């Protein structure tokens with residue numbers, strides 16, 4: 001078995017580490033940068049605090065970013081980076097802000113828009129890139145350590161990942177204190193995204209040993225701490241454990257890539273506006289049962305046993321229970337999918353990531369799944 005592994009992101013992990021921002025900027029000799037952040041932080045004052053902590057090196061803010069960022073968001077962000085002559089950027093937010101910033105930084109020194117890269121018509125070029133410091137504020141996507149930016153082209157109605165090593169951040173500051181304000185519903189959805197990354201990274205046909213090890217650690221942590229942090233949002237220890245799990249699961253899925261549940265999540269988000277983590281979790285327990293039932297080598301069985309479950313059925317039951325307890329939607333009717341739309345949803349779920357699933361799926365087998373989730 002051949003495999004590659006590279007993680008070029010310098011990590012600064014721990015409560016209060018955001019206070020080291022000016023040192024981290026200084027060490028790299030950056031002089032002039034832009035803060036790319038979720039709009040919520042302009043309202044609650046965190047953006048201003050981060051600007052102060054940058055030691056005057058952040059000279060402008062871009063915050064016009066929608067959840068599931070669009071190629072248009074990225075193009076507008078690039079415009080600000082170019083106008084400001086930015087040498088670097090800091091991304092502050094969940095996956096949406098980090099992905100927007102990653103893509104914008106990757107093309108800052110070109111004259112291009114992001115659309116052709118997202119459509120696969122052009123390849124990113126290292127000369128066009130400026131460095132990014134990623135500061136996640138949700139424990140979910142692991143985008144701070146992945147070489148992926150998930151973007152939506154609204155004209156084409158296409159949500160898809162853009163993947164390239166040039167999308168890696170230069171550094172990431174993972175400060176659990178910044179996640180204390182995440183509301184319970186977002187905590188649940190993003191936490192289930194972590195579990196999806198861990199399971200899918202592990203069972204992907206491209207699985208590999210380093211990613212297996214971190215995925216297992218991440219999954220064990222989510223099963224233990226996500227219910228705790230959902231019930232006690234101010235439990236900093238539990239927040240820290242979820243940040244750790246998010247980071248590890250991000251590493252866990254980067255190379256193996258995601259599989260069936262993420263493939264299904266794209267149309268559930270695009271068409272029915274289900275938040276990303278909730279959309280991934282919608283089919284996660286189904287794929288766990290299916291992939292475990294059909295496996296020949298006992299890998300999934302060992303994984304769930306290492307997570308403390310008797311077998312995959314019991315682990316899938318637990319995921320379902322967590323979804324119900326967190327108020328996540330578990331049926332198509334709750335999401336608003338009509339019977340006559342199930343075939344189209346099945347067709348649109350055949351995203352390339354579906355090919356990484358260990359059990360080969362067809363439009364018919366995806367439709368069969370959705371019909372069992374009506």
Ligand code: NAD
Pocket residue numbers: 038039040066067068069093094095096097099137138140141142143146147148149150178179180181182183186190193276277
């Ligand atoms: P998000 O960034 O869209 O944020 C979700 C909500 O939480 C928003 O309303 C935001 O304002 C709010 N929020 C964020 N931090 C907060 C805080 N500290 N306090 C209060 N509210 C806060 O959600 P997300 O799940 O982090 O990211 C989802 C996006 O990331 C999707 O587009 C998804 O496809 C993408 N994604 C990317 C990768 C990757 O490797 N690049 C991996 C998985 C998912």
